[in-house]
Amino acid sequence: MPTIAADSLALQRFYHWERQAPTRIALTQPMGGGALQEFSWAQIGEQVRRMASHLQALGQAQGWEPGAKVAILSKNCAWWLMSDLAIWMAGYVSVPLYPTLAPETIRQILTHSEARACFVGKLDGWEGMKPGLPEGLPCFSYPLSPADAKQAYEGWDAICARHTPLQGEPLRQADELATLIYTSGTTGAPKGVMHSFGAFAWAMSAALKRIPMGEQDRMLSYLPLAHVVERVLIEHGWLHTGFSVYFADSLDSFASDLQRARPTIFFSVPRLWVKFQQGVQAKLPEHKLALLLSLPLIGGLVRKKIKKALGLDQCRVAAGGAAPMPVALLDWYRRLGLPVNEGYGMTENLAVSHITLPGQNQTGSVGPTYAGVEARIAPENGELQMRSPALMLGYYKEPQLSAEAFTADGWLRTGDKGQIDAQGLLRITGRVKDLFKTSKGKYVAPAPIEDRLGQFPAIEACVVTGANMGQPVGIVMLSPTAAAHSQSEAERAALGQALATHLDAVNAKLDPHEQLDCVVVIRQPWTVDNGFITPTFKVKRNRVDEVYGPQLEAWVAQRKPVVWGD
Template sequence: MTQVAPELLALQRLYHWEKTDPKRVALTQPMGAGAVQDFTWAEVADQVRRMAAHLQSQGWEPGSKVAILSKNCAWWMMSDLAIWMAGHVSVPLYPTLAPETVRQILTHSEAKACFIGKLDGWEGMKPGVPADMPCISYALSPLDAIKSYEGWEAICGRTPPLQGEPTRRADEIATLIYTSGTTGLPKGVMHSFGNFAWAIDAGLKRIPLSGDDRMLSYLPLAHVVERMLVEHGWLRTGMHIFFAESLDTFAADLQRARPTVFFSVPRLWVKFQQGVHAKMPPAKLNRLLGIPILGGIVRRKVMKALGLDQCKFAAGGAAPMPMALLQWYSQLGLNINEGYGMTENLALSHITEPGKNQQGTVGPTYDGVQHRIDPDTGEVQMRSQALMQGYYKEPEKSRESFTEDGWLKTGDKGTIDKQGLLRITGRVKDLFKTGKGKYVAPAPIEDKLVMHEAVEACVVTGANLGQPLGIVMLNADTAARVVNDAAARTELEASLASHLKAINATLDPHEQLQCIVVVTTAWTVDNDIITPTFKVKRNRIEDLYARYYDTWESSGKRVIWQKD
């Protein structure tokens, strides 16, 4: 059982800030048209107490499930706290899910109610919410939701705040985090209050968070990393959280927050790099960075333009970070720490150590975490006091996720060096065998392929083919430029062919790519090709493109344009 001091549990941290620093701004929420709304700790606690009193008045059994379907905002975090204070279990949903998935999660979790918050695609998701489910809207909810459901402000306005300091035990379930896995239906990962408290305690020994820090919350709070680092980091340290308004305002949101700690997934780190290169070609940037004094000025200018000039700790995760990308940011003076974890261990597994060159690995374990490699399969296995309590209503799958002696099976392949640094080499189930009988690990090749400036995302595949294939999706700017410009397309084709040649020169013969296939369909959450954390669903790629593999392979072309 997870052992933590009671005063470190989530609700106790809210009471602590409510008493010791009530007037300090805790949350800053954009309200549109450049306006923002600040919430002090006193205001956060007051609204949480009022909503908790409302939830308690519904007469549900203690430990009932209450869902949150919203993009990140101040009310998301206050809803989570109110659910806990009322004695219940929160069930966050990604704000981009298909209606069938929304219904599956709400039904499977037996949710009693749902907060319907800030959403871009509510009309598409609405059919997934049972018509008889009680729902509550936020100030930033879609107009239809505001008209259909009673609002947060109205409920808080008529409900007296819950008194005292209601507590939850460390061993009580706090939340069900439904996985956004690349295969199969989502599973509800059960985590306790003690899990969270132990994990943030261990995390803060490696990640330097304090009450003076600022973070921008923009990756889904339904995802385990944002939940841990932002929400529970905020509760533990009292730091100031800013929220992003939209993709269109993201640059301005970053400038407003000037985060001192910043986490992003590889795909977005690549986008930032491509944005810099769009304004200054790579060759020119490299030349300027190599000039004494001027190089320092250029670095500061680039980092300020990104909104990261105050960033003291940067991290990446959720998917492998290409080595070339890490080195590019290091040139700019921003060393990105690469982390590794999963929903089942609260993302608290490994992270590189600040100030040490551990690029190419995900670093050593956090304090209190143990790791090992299965000698038969090469699978990474780990254990700690942050391991899940199991999958909700899935005892068999829960058992399958652990070894007989209690270690979590991660599903990832890796190696551990003499310094205790873990290197992820691929997924146990992602390996495929070519027609020559040779196994190929796609992840390391994808790390190289995605580094072309025109590539947004990619997949390496080719089970039973003579050689693997690389399938790429172009970024939006490049796709728009080449669609009706033959010259631009010819230039890009030559560049991709050169990129392919350079990649193959670094690979063993059986790994070398037969060709690069450029697809015209954007890979999005809406068409179910990527997860909400930007991981490509390999099974969907097979569904969409496998019928073309033989044709691509026999074409003899190095770059192929596939019209879908």
Template sequence: MTMHPDLPADAFSLQRLYHWERHAPSRITLTQPMGGGVVKEFTWSEVADQVRRIAAHLKAQGWEPGSKVAILSKNCAWWLMSDLAIWMAGYVSVPLYPTLAPETIHHILTHSEARACFVGKLDGWEHMKSGVPADLPCIAYPLSPPDAVASYDGWEAICSRTAPMAGEPTRDPDDLATIIYTSGTTGLPKGVMHSFGNFTWAVDRGTRSRILMTQSDRMLSYLPLAHVVERTLVEHGWLKSGMHLYFAESLDTFTADMQRARPTLFFSVPRLWVKFQHGVHHKLPAAKLDRLLSIPIIGGLIRRKILRTLGLDQCRWAAGGAAPMPIELLAWYRRLGLPINEGYGMTENLALSHITEAGKNQEGTVGPAYDDVEHRIDPATGEIQMRSQALMLGYYKEPELTRAAYTPDGWLRTGDKGDIDNLGLLRITGRVKDLFKTSKGKYVAPAPIEDRLVMHEALEACVVTGANLGQPLGIAMLNAETVASLPKDAVQAELEASLIRHLDAINARLDPHEQLACLVAVTSAWTVDNDLITPTFKVKRNRIEDVYARHYETWVASGRKVIWLVG
């Protein structure tokens, strides 16, 4: 592969696009599935040309500089090009998760004062479209829902009739680049404001020593680009390194998407890493896999075959984040020859806070802080606090919330509890506000218990709760495969016995006041639509309490270790 000139260190997002447009115009940089096994590839020259045409169209609308333009779409090539076009036109992008309820969509579009919205690749558009104000100008992508294509101006039509914007328009590092609405576990989402300088500083520090990216790398973009990690790591990592990005088509094609991309860099949330593991165990039970891996030659063959099946045989850097990674899960992947780095961050700091160092076993922690990131623990509350040059400009239209997010001396309050060891490694122990007290007057930190509980192959997500009860309890959502097997009584009896063994093993490692009185197995899905999880699969504890709290005392009083909540 021809290597092109390195990017200037001080280049910002648009300058990075212009760099690749000049120095690698014919190089393929985006691969987009179009359905039916067909893909569309974009060179840097084609990306820049379409960005320039859409930017010229947006600029022609005559909106004042800094106007907001929204993007509502699943990940695709046009998502990235929309973002760049918005910036090139002098505006601010507002990404929306492609799974939001119509009420939330309406709130974000009106709160941000969006002047237009790109409506792209979506699965639930029929349900979502009522959230888009009828008078809001919209632009449809080639893969948009049919009625969106019919109702709105089209991307391809705009490109065909609009001359590309000339020159190399730039933005100031202090300019507002985007407003990322957090998928918070409580209340309405807040609009986190970040500048171009924030992104440049974050991706430069991230790729300088911890996440080495090159033009030869490949990534699969599938986690929502509206999320801060995908935005910083994938979008801005792509612009900095000039790598080749692939996009996932759907959940049904994810295996084929992974095989097409064969990513060299791969990030995922713990939930997917667990699903990968369960998929392997479904074909090769854990006990048998352990035996095979212990045989020198056969073990090596098995490792390579599993990683090749997952599409991760060429992955040289893997990471997890957005929620804690269970230590047992990290150890399992390390035994396969794929060590997973665990990262920690939040929207307010562009996800650039901590990550474990490649080649070092720092399991149980999220590693040391990134270069030039400061961290400390509040001695009074145990809260993790940090500061860097990637901190948000504030919450859009929320000065009081912005002030509350910082300490008087300018450190960001993360809301997480933790401790820092003598090597500078950060260990997260829970949320400041997630601790609850049982009726015995003892505090329980739910996060470490949940890490162990969710490791059962039948469970998709879980919560440990029980404020003011004699003992805490666990509530767990069964995965779809398990729910499908439940009508058979023998299967349910076998699963219940397995869950009891799992519960007993967890309780054996807990202090008496932490031990779970029972496990409630829920067969109905926790989804974004029923407001029980966020778009990044974090369980909304307050909503779990709203739905289930009235049953807690009855469940605990029943004396049963597993309680079935069907339907």
């Protein structure tokens, strides 16, 4: 790793703002019912230091090892960021969990990471998640935690009240482990991606060369902070530049949250950019909008009005990523005067790999590399490989998987196929392996889901697919016996009801982003002759996607748990 300036590391940046701008408002937190709570850098410092004292005292009392893991299970809020800072200040490593995980996944991550404690914060589905917390694990609640969590665990304010602030400026070194970011792998089991403080600092320095940000900027935090993009862009962008962070209250209040924050920089996944577009089109049909935008004076007024209605009238940099952005969608926003820069990255490289250049039309690609990032295409399989100082240290407690993630000469294997043109622009063309992303930017490993889905007696073979869709879809081929007994309406209805019940049972064991939108029943046999099956009787995923992919949207649009695809 190149030399990282000590004052660019996360904690040192925090101390800088604590000293230089103690009274400036840094975080704005909705408290429900329209109420807001603001935190200055000095107030944040006071609470973080008190919580760090608590974590150190608890660690000493319970014999925590240096670099012990402390988890954060919460939706985005001011206390999430303060918890992370307190964990680091106390000398420990943070383990963020998505606030929508199934209890089995929560337990798996907390056990695998050997988490010594957990912040249980703002959550919508706490009752379902609670069984995932190991018995006896010390937990702490936030002011916005569910009521029974606040009853069960000591609260943030009470803990801060009984501790004196940690003094001085405890430092963490560039090569020290900062966090474990758990991400799904090809087996479906979450892997703990290890990142150092130096990697985060380098990633921010590279990002700022491409997209300048400063203390005058405003950002709305609403994508999970457990996700690498939000973690780098919001948390480390905030610490590095000192910009103001506003938090979203709820899904229902998102539009008003956006209006309140009026972000100057806004990142979202393709699915939300599509929802914004659909909202505009519902009020202003596309043909009418196109006509208005073509008129010189009126077009400018219409653009301003629409952007203001979206809460993006102050947005100077808009970006999308985590899944491919449709070209037509990018063109639509460009006509609106809100060009969206498309980025590409992954947890293993802190999402700092490629992004289109602001002010240039590079639609159809994800742009060139960030400064300091190297990229190449492997000749044997077309895989994009890259390296930079922001690469992970490896997967926690998985030396073999860590070794497999890199080539012999130290390049990260992305698992994505790509093409790099003469201008250095990268186009992603597919996946080397079966793992795919939904339009929400979440990876789905199909094999474990197929194993569960295929346990239904009438199913002979199945494939889980749905890259770039909202949710995965199961496509199943019936056994010859089941196909023979599903000829009449009554037989289909009975089989469909039983399969729908099985689908509910499968989905109940999956994380939200993995749950199947529907199961499509295909009665046409998949054979070697028609190209669906290999000679060793394995289903060819590419063939399934090629034949059925164009019909997926229409099947999902039926809004039925079981769809007959023939």
